[in-house]
Amino acid sequence: MSHITLDDVAKVSGFSKSTVSRVLRNDPNVNPITKEKVEQVAQRLGYIPNIVARSLRSKKTTTIGVVIADICNPFFPSVVRGVEDVAREKGYSIILCNTDEKYEREKEALNTLIQKRVDGLLISPVQKKFDDLLELRRQKIPFVLIGRHFDPLEMDHIVTDDIRGAFMATEYLIKKGHKKILFINGPLYTSCARERMAGYKKALVENNIKLDTKLLKEGALKMEDGYRVIKKAISSKLDFTAVFAFSDLVAFGVIKALKEQGRKMPDDVAVVGYDNIDFGFSLELPLTTVHIPKYELGSEGMKLLHRKINEKINETQKIVLDTKLIIRDSA
Amino acid sequence: MSHITLDDVAKVSGFSKSTVSRVLRNDPNVNPITKEKVEQVAQRLGYIPNIVARSLRSKKTTTIGVVIADICNPFFPSVVRGVEDVAREKGYSIILCNTDEKYEREKEALNTLIQKRVDGLLISPVQKKFDDLLELRRQKIPFVLIGRHFDPLEMDHIVTDDIRGAFMATEYLIKKGHKKILFINGPLYTSCARERMAGYKKALVENNIKLDTKLLKEGALKMEDGYRVIKKAISSKLDFTAVFAFSDLVAFGVIKALKEQGRKMPDDVAVVGYDNIDFGFSLELPLTTVHIPKYELGSEGMKLLHRKINEKINETQKIVLDTKLIIRDSA
DNA sequence: TTGTAGGCGTTATCAA
DNA sequence: TTGATAACGCCTACAA
Numbered sequence: 001m002s003h004i005t006l007d008d009v010a011k012v013s014g015f016s017k018s019t020v021s022r023v024l025r026n027d028p029n030v031n032p033i034t035k036e037k038v039e040q041v042a043q044r045l046g047y048i049p050n051i052v053a054r055s056l057r058s059k060k061t062t063t064i065g066v067v068i069a070d071i072c073n074p075f076f077p078s079v080v081r082g083v084e085d086v087a088r089e090k091g092y093s094i095i096l097c098n099t100d101e102k103y104e105r106e107k108e109a110l111n112t113l114i115q116k117r118v119d120g121l122l123i124s125p126v127q128k129k130f131d132d133l134l135e136l137r138r139q140k141i142p143f144v145l146i147g148r149h150f151d152p153l154e155m156d157h158i159v160t161d162d163i164r165g166a167f168m169a170t171e172y173l174i175k176k177g178h179k180k181i182l183f184i185n186g187p188l189y190t191s192c193a194r195e196r197m198a199g200y201k202k203a204l205v206e207n208n209i210k211l212d213t214k215l216l217k218e219g220a221l222k223m224e225d226g227y228r229v230i231k232k233a234i235s236s237k238l239d240f241t242a243v244f245a246f247s248d249l250v251a252f253g254v255i256k257a258l259k260e261q262g263r264k265m266p267d268d269v270a271v272v273g274y275d276n277i278d279f280g281f282s283l284e285l286p287l288t289t290v291h292i293p294k295y296e297l298g299s300e301g302m303k304l305l306h307r308k309i310n311e312k313i314n315e316t317q318k319i320v321l322d323t324k325l326i327i328r329d330s331a
Numbered sequence: 332m333s334h335i336t337l338d339d340v341a342k343v344s345g346f347s348k349s350t351v352s353r354v355l356r357n358d359p360n361v362n363p364i365t366k367e368k369v370e371q372v373a374q375r376l377g378y379i380p381n382i383v384a385r386s387l388r389s390k391k392t393t394t395i396g397v398v399i400a401d402i403c404n405p406f407f408p409s410v411v412r413g414v415e416d417v418a419r420e421k422g423y424s425i426i427l428c429n430t431d432e433k434y435e436r437e438k439e440a441l442n443t444l445i446q447k448r449v450d451g452l453l454i455s456p457v458q459k460k461f462d463d464l465l466e467l468r469r470q471k472i473p474f475v476l477i478g479r480h481f482d483p484l485e486m487d488h489i490v491t492d493d494i495r496g497a498f499m500a501t502e503y504l505i506k507k508g509h510k511k512i513l514f515i516n517g518p519l520y521t522s523c524a525r526e527r528m529a530g531y532k533k534a535l536v537e538n539n540i541k542l543d544t545k546l547l548k549e550g551a552l553k554m555e556d557g558y559r560v561i562k563k564a565i566s567s568k569l570d571f572t573a574v575f576a577f578s579d580l581v582a583f584g585v586i587k588a589l590k591e592q593g594r595k596m597p598d599d600v601a602v603v604g605y606d607n608i609d610f611g612f613s614l615e616l617p618l619t620t621v622h623i624p625k626y627e628l629g630s631e632g633m634k635l636l637h638r639k640i641n642e643k644i645n646e647t648q649k650i651v652l653d654t655k656l657i658i659r660d661s662a
Numbered sequence: 663t664t665g666t667a668g669g670c671g672t673t674a675t676c677a678a
Numbered sequence: 679t680t681g682a683t684a685a686c687g688c689c690t691a692c693a694a
Contacts, residue, residue, distance in 0.1 A: 005671055016681045021673060031679060048470075051446045052392065053671035055383045056686050063426070063447070071408045071415075074609070081403050084429055093443060095394070096427045098415055112424060115382045116394070139379075252613060278405070282583060284615045336687055347665045352689060362663060384687035387670050665694075671686105678681075 004047045013041040024049060055117065064305065065113035065121040067097045067106060068146075074249065074277040075294060076124075079146065082298025083122055090306050092119070099126055101187075101221065107132040114139060120305045122146055122298075127189045142308040146301045148191045149318075156308060158301040158319040162192045165290040165323030166199025169244055169272045172288075172325055174207045178242040178270060184229050184254065185218045186246040193218065193246065196274070200244065214238060220246050226253025234261055241269060242331065248273035248280050248289055255285060255330070270331035286328035293321050335378045344372040355380060386448065395636065396444035396452040398428045398437060399477075405580065405608040406625060407455075410477065413629025414453055421637050423450070430457055432518075432552065438463040445470060451636045453477055453629075458520045473639040477632045479522045480649070487639060489632040489650040493523045496621040496654030497530025500575055500603045503619075503656055505538045509573040509601060515560050515585065516549045517577040524549065524577065527605070531575065545569060551577050557584025565592055572600060573662065579604035579611050579620055586616060586661070601662035617659035624652050 006024070010017045015038060022030045023038040024047075041047075055061040066083055068076050080096065087094050095118065097109035103126045110132045113121060121143035125133060130150060136143050137155070145157035173181050183200050186193035197216075204211055215238075217229050226245055230253070233240065243258075245251035251273030255265065263269050265285055273280065276291035304317055337355070341348045346369060353361045354369040355378075372378075386392040397414055399407050411427065418425050426449065428440035437457045444452060445467070452474035456464060461481055467474050468486070476488035504512050514531050517524035528547075535542055546569070548560050557576055561584070564571065574589075576582035582604030586596065594600050596616055604611065607622035635648055 007671075017672085018682080019680055022680085025673085029679065034679080049446050050387075050448065050671050052383060052386045052448050054673070056381075056387050057671080057673040059686080061383065070412070071402065072412050072609075074405075074408075077402045077405075077408055080427070081401070081429065084402075084427065088428075093426045093428070093447065095424045096411070096415065097419075097424070098412065115380050116424065117381060117383050252610070256613070278403075279583070279610050279614070282587070282614055283610070284613055284617075286615075338687075349666080349689080350664055356689085360663065365663080381687050385689070387672085388687080388689045390670080666692085670689085674685080675683085
């Protein structure tokens, strides 16, 4: 309850509200001596600017919304950290929302964030629907998509080269002699799942391996999903010598299931993950995986958003970051 | 730029601003028919409440600040998730700030958060200084400390029973026959490091083992710290048969260094961590550790904060959650 | 149940 | 360089 307002500082210092406001905003159009005096009074009274009031008047909240699936998914902390570092540097705070990949939650989050008048948004969209994003656009609220994008819709985004990532992973397995590569993909409503599928197929085609749709699974997001798919695959006697998982998390489930079945890795079955999350290196079986620049996804995404907010850029900006194959012991 | 304001809805619907305001806040004192009409108009015009304006007037932002060391530290995502789940349920958003254990950063974060008039704060304090927290108290802004606390200062907090946690870990090692237990503790300016030290000593005393200060190291927070301490200990021919690390992260560094030295675990050296972070189970060497209820630290912390904000509780609330020893393969 | 008036604390605009 | 005045969009108090 700092009851001290700009008005109080004005009265005590003897200057007008406008002048005091200028001083406190570091407006250059103010006499240095005045500035000094006002600052001293403000200091002495313990004045604390009310950003809510400032926001109402200036229509800027210096706050941005960050909407992700789940901060507990080891993919996201680095992304969020990248965002926050750049945001802080530019004078923004971030409001964090988890959607758990549920469209309704995403919609609610965006609604709240719109009502709170954030200056912009960074979103890793669920992609089951996108009406909420169109609404954002209609409201002319700047936003940048992170890690996923909508093909036909022209929306600013920053993603990784997942076609190439999946291609590298698959080709690596093929070069190792594998022909029956079980691909446990993510939900196909996500752009990254579709692109990884494209990369997987491309590698097969270029190496003259016929696509076997029985080796294509989709919808995996968590460790349990990988575990379940493998258990089922084995009980139904599916024939495969390698697994390419949608994420390291899914790969962990795969490895767990495979181990329970007594399959040796990488000899009986080779496993490749995706994301290169922390500690993937110190696992029982150090994971071969595709590295995604998570921190940069966040930091560069925030930089783009900042430009979108402050410059009037009309063209859609699309940033694609490189992926990299990390070879360890699991394949 | 939804230019539609409450005023517009009032004019179009033919009612006054107050009535419209009542409708939109679900104030019971309004004729259902009126409510219906107003809601329809609001809907038709695409009215979006401006929470900034509401906050200025009502002095409530429905936003709380969450100040932690680093979301990339695997300890924090669950904590933050616990906070966010409860916050969302109660109608709050969370602004996330990382301090990297730097007091200046904590102070800046709190400053910004105060200026943004958050309704309350959840803080995992750096503890090198606490002037900023006293300022918070002076301003009568509700806040709850998470995971750390200040002994003499009466501040609301939620922590885990680290004396007991460290006691259990140490005693477990002793029962296994270890007498020379290297304790790589965290920075002693943190309450949890001091309490774990107390638990460590208590276990020694109760088992008639003389404390060897050469086996006491402090200040470790990251993986590198654990790695470095072990390297140095070995090069200086320090004699130890077990290591109790401040965190799983530190333990990872310990294990790495030990492995490089060709020491077998747990036979040559037993290692116990702390926190029970994800994937600690699937490491090359599944980690024996002390479990901390991270999610509950966040969710219960948020519940307490919510009570602090809405009820006028004067007594300091102190919550202590249980810790639990998780025995796996590293010790 | 509804309406009127005023103010929350700041910045924008215009004038001096 | 400084000041007066009017918003920003909403809610609170009080009156009708």
